Amino acid sequence: MQVLDQSFKLYRKAFWPSLPLSLFISIGIYAPFLFFKHQNASELWVQLFSLNVSVLYMWLIWLLTFVGSCALIVKINSVYLESELSLPACVKAAFFDVVPLISVALIYAIIVICGTVILIVPGIILSVSLMFALIIRLVDHRDIFDSISISHQLVWGNWWYTAFVISIPFLMNTVLFFAVFISVVGILTNFTSTWDQAYFFSFFLNTLLQVIFL
Numbered sequence: 001m002q003v004l005d006q007s008f009k010l011y012r013k014a015f016w017p018s019l020p021l022s023l024f025i026s027i028g029i030y031a032p033f034l035f036f037k038h039q040n041a042s043e044l045w046v047q048l049f050s051l052n053v054s055v056l057y058m059w060l061i062w063l064l065t066f067v068g069s070c071a072l073i074v075k076i077n078s079v080y081l082e083s084e085l086s087l088p089a090c091v092k093a094a095f096f097d098v099v100p101l102i103s104v105a106l107i108y109a110i111i112v113i114c115g116t117v118i119l120i121v122p123g124i125i126l127s128v129s130l131m132f133a134l135i136i137r138l139v140d141h142r143d144i145f146d147s148i149s150i151s152h153q154l155v156w157g158n159w160w161y162t163a164f165v166i167s168i169p170f171l172m173n174t175v176l177f178f179a180v181f182i183s184v185v186g187i188l189t190n191f192t193s194t195w196d197q198a199y200f201f202s203f204f205l206n207t208l209l210q211v212i213f214l
Helices: 002-035 041-048 053-080 087-095 098-118 120-129 133-140 144-156 159-188 195-213
Strands: none
Touching: 002 053, 002 087, 002 159, 002 195, 053 087, 053 098, 053 133, 087 098, 098 120, 098 133, 098 144, 120 144, 120 159, 133 144, 144 159, 159 195
16 A cells, blocks of 8 residues: 555646646547547548548557656656656656657557467556556656566566556546546436537546646
8 A cells, every 4th residue: 555655646646746747648538539420430440541631630649648658757757756756847858759669559459469369367467567658768767678578577576566556546547537427418308419528528538637637
C-alpha cells in the first residue's frame, strides 16, 4: 500500500500543473470519433483506413495526443523530481523524441498482440511486464530495445504485485466510465430527441472523467 499512498500524494501534487495536458489528451482521444458515422466496429475500422480529409485530421489529432501523453509523463516526472519543467519544455522534450517513442509504442503493441494471438495469457503477461518501456525511454533516455528489456526486468520478479497496483485505477476508471455512460444515456434519452445529442453529452462528460484519471 506504500506505493499507492505515494502515488496519490504525487497525484495531488501534480494534478493542477498537469491539468492542461490532461484536458488536451482527453479531448484528443475521443474527438476524432466525432468525424465518423458508424453503426458497428467493422464500419469504423474501414473508415479509419480510408483516404479522406477527415481520416487525415483524425490521425493528426491522435499523433498530437500521443505527444501530449508523453509530455504529461515528463511533466509528472518533473513534479516528482521537484524540477517543475514548464509545459512548453515538456511538450518540446516529447516532440523531439517522438520517433523513438512511437517505435517503442509500436513494438510494445506488436509484442502484446502476438502474445494474445498465440494464447491470451502471454498477451496479458507481456502487456504488464513491458508497459513501462515508454516511461523508461522518456525518463532515462534509454535505447528503444533497452527500454523494453529494462521494463521486463523491473516487473518480472514482481509481476503479480505490479498487476494488482495498476489494476486499481484501471478498475476505478472502468466502473465510473460505465456508470457515467449508462446514467447519461438513460437520462438524456428522455430529454433529447436524437441519439447524436446524447452521444455528444456522453462524450463531454467522459472527457471530463478522463481528465481526472489521466
